[in-house]
Amino acid sequence: MDTTTADRIQKEIVLKAPRSRVWKAISDPLEFGTWFKVDMSGVKFEAGKPVQAKMTYPGYEGMPFEMVIDRIEPERLFSFRWHPYGIDPTYDYSAEPMTLVEFELEGLPEGTKVTVTESGFDEIPLARRAEAFRMNSEGWAAQLRNIEAHVAGAS
Amino acid sequence: MVARLARGDTLSIAQLTEHTLVTRQAVTRHLEVLADAGLVRGTRRGREHLWQLEPARLALARRSLDQISAWWDEKLAALKRAVEDEAG
Numbered sequence: 001m002d003t004t005t006a007d008r009i010q011k012e013i014v015l016k017a018p019r020s021r022v023w024k025a026i027s028d029p030l031e032f033g034t035w036f037k038v039d040m041s042g043v044k045f046e047a048g049k050p051v052q053a054k055m056t057y058p059g060y061e062g063m064p065f066e067m068v069i070d071r072i073e074p075e076r077l078f079s080f081r082w083h084p085y086g087i088d089p090t091y092d093y094s095a096e097p098m099t100l101v102e103f104e105l106e107g108l109p110e111g112t113k114v115t116v117t118e119s120g121f122d123e124i125p126l127a128r129r130a131e132a133f134r135m136n137s138e139g140w141a142a143q144l145r146n147i148e149a150h151v152a153g154a155s
Numbered sequence: 156m157v158a159r160l161a162r163g164d165t166l167s168i169a170q171l172t173e174h175t176l177v178t179r180q181a182v183t184r185h186l187e188v189l190a191d192a193g194l195v196r197g198t199r200r201g202r203e204h205l206w207q208l209e210p211a212r213l214a215l216a217r218r219s220l221d222q223i224s225a226w227w228d229e230k231l232a233a234l235k236r237a238v239e240d241e242a243g
Binding site: 009015016017022025026034084114116 | 223224228230231233234235236237238239
């Protein structure tokens with residue numbers, strides 16, 4: 001079930017894999033980077049510590065990726081803060097508040113339920129969000145098509 | 156207040172505060188915050204300050220969240236492939 005309000009986005013997905021496997025894919029920096037499209041070589045996830053890496057997202061390769069790890073509770077909760085849409089190299093995001101992203105894991109008979117919640121959008125200037133959207137909507141659409149094509153070709 | 160403006164009317168502070176318990180000062184302050192965010196627009200007519208919604212801007216703000224939401228769908232699909240492909 002998805003819930004989107006003005007302040008938060010919440011998503012749920014059930015993965016056919018054990019909780020330990022899902023936890024590793026989310027909390028291990030290299031594994032996280034593989035599906036999140038960030039080069040995490042040399043990175044460690046530690047609660048309260050910032051992470052600086054480079055994007056590998058097609059079209060945004062090499063651009064800085066930053067987040068601050070919030071909480072790490074093994075096989076239950078992984079959370080971080082970041083600047084959503086922080087992908088305009090000419091814009092300084094450091095003065096803006098960050099949103100909080102939480103991955104919550106729950107064991108089910110058929111696998112693992114992952115709930116992702118991104119909250120705090122109320123604090124992000126709407127005008128900047130709107131600008132970011134206008135600048136990037138075409139770019140994102142193209143990127144998503146790239147990923148689809150890549151995955152379709154690989155399988 | 157936004158609901159009243161959403162009907163497309165251009166309203167003065169006096170019109171926006173009638174039938175409410177909110178002070179004119181509070182409404183003015185609220186409108187100024189919304190104007191800074193680009194969500195409402197104020198114009199002057201004589202001594203009166205009139206306010207109207209910027210619907211395009213509101214829709215854009217809403218769509219930006221939809222876009223981030225779609226982006227998360229893609230990320231979760233990638234996570235699903237990562238953990239399920241090797242199992243199966």
